[in-house]
Amino acid sequence: MRLLLIRHGQTPSNLKHLLDTAVPGPALTPLGQQQAAALPEALAAEEIGALYASTLIRTQLTAAPLAERTGLEVRVRDGIRELSAGDLEMRGDDQAIETYLTTAFAWSAGDTTRRMPGGENGVEALGRFDAVVAEAAGTGAETVALVSHGAAIRTWVAARAANVDVAFAAAHELRNTGVVILSGAPDEGWRLLSWEGRSVGAEDSGPADSGPAGASVEDGLPDQ
Structure with a gap:
């Protein structure tokens, strides 16, 4: 299966x-x-x-034009919502962001019992994303698009793609409407094919200036 993981468009909270x-x-x-x-x-x-979107409004609004073009129903699933910030919710200071990302990437590295302060742990976060991917694979569609969130996508890809690691995900932001493409299946594993239009394994020329669908704000690492 070809799996397209798409980050939502820009929000006011991204700007802040x-x-x-x-x-x-x-x-x-x-x-x-x-x-x-x-x-x-x-x-x-x-x-x-x-076509799937999370339970957060921003992903459903991002998916709507794709749904109109393809004629597909947007399947709204809680499993691909953003990683819960717990006690860090609505904070934007450096300490909160560092704690959030350190915890998320620890899950990708295998420390899945670690818990976000006041929030979920890696077993719960990765498990709910896995469940939606498994459902998508069960549709029989050769290509599936999931409109989700930056941290959730980066964490899941680092945990599940065999050909990249946490260092890769930590070094590569995912900008608004950025697209990550993987190939595989839940029972066979996944390989990352491209990240925001760049083939994995190709010489990295540095961060892209935008997602594939337009200019994006420099909105920091969390990528919600």
């Missing part, structure tokens, strides 16, 4: 560098709306057979 992870969350900024509107053209070559 906040750990905004609670449901329902904010809507998109005008730029975020433009990014979402550009996704169908950016992904025109993909034959998407199933």
